Amino acid sequence: MARIEHYYDPDAPPANSIVVAATAFVLDDHDRVLLIQRTDNGLWAIPGGGQDVGEYISETAVRETREETGIDVEITGIVGLYTNPNHVMAYTNGEVRQQFSICLRAKPVGGELRPSDESSIVRWVHQDELDGLDIHPSVRLRIDHGYARSPEPYIG
Template sequence: MAKIIYGDRISKLGKVTLGCSAAIFDSTRQKVLLTRRTDNGRWCFPGGRMDAGEDATEACVREVLEETGLHVRVERLIGVYSNPHLIIEYADGERCHSVALHFEATSIAGTLSISEETTEYGYYSLNEIVSMDVMEHHLERIQDTFISQKSAFIR
C-alpha cells in the first residue's frame, strides 16, 4: 500500500524516482479524470514511474494507457513537483522521493476502463474533488491543473 510520510527533509531517506501524471479534461474542460488506486483505495491522476529507455512523454502515455485504457497525446507540462518534506512508502518497504512531471493530455483513442492498478475512475470538478479521499501529493497538482497557467509550475 502506498502511503505518504511527512517530515523535515525526510526525502533524504528515500531514493529519487522520476514519475509522470496526466490531467485529462472532459469535453467541457470543467472536470478532470481521476482514478482510484487498488493498493490504498485513494484517488489520484493516472500516472507512475518512468522506465529506463523512455522519455517523459512516453512514460506518461504508457502509464495512462496501463491505468485507464486510454491512448493520449501529451499537450503541455503543467508542473514539476519535488517536495523534499515527503516520501512515498510502498507495501514492500521501498521509500521514494518522487520528482513528478505533471502533464495535460488529450484522449485520442481507447476505451476508459479499470485495470490491475485501478478500481474506479471518473471525471470530477474541483468542487467535487474537495470532498474526495485524494492522495495528498496530488492535491497541489489538481489545484495547478484548474488554474490553467500557461507556464509550468515548479514546486
C-alpha cells in the same frame, strides 16, 4: 509491494532513492479531469507512474494513462515539476523514495474507461466534485495547478 506515504511527517524515514515519475492531468471536452481510485490505498488520483529506461517522459504519461484508465491521450503541455523532499514513500523492501514527478497536461484521443490492477474505479470528474473525494494533498496540488491553466509550469 506495499508502501506508506509520508507527507510533512517528522517521523518519516530518510529518503534513499529518487525515481522519475510522470502523471497526466487529462481534461475532456466538458472540462472534467480523468481520475482513478487507486487499489493500493483507496485514494483518488490522476494516472501516472515511473519512467522506464529508454522512454521519453511524455511516453511514460501516455503509457501509464492507457494502462490505468483505458484512455489514450496526447500530451499538450506541462502542469509542473513536483520534487518536495518532505514527501516520501516508504516501501516494504526498504526503499524510501523522495517524490520526483513531472505532471503533464493531456487531452483524450481515444479508448474507453476501464479499471486495471492499479485502479478500482476510473471516471471523469467535474472540478466542483473534487472536494467530496479523498485525494492526497500532493495530487490535489497537481489537479489545482492543472485547472489554474498557468502559462508557466509550477516548479516546487
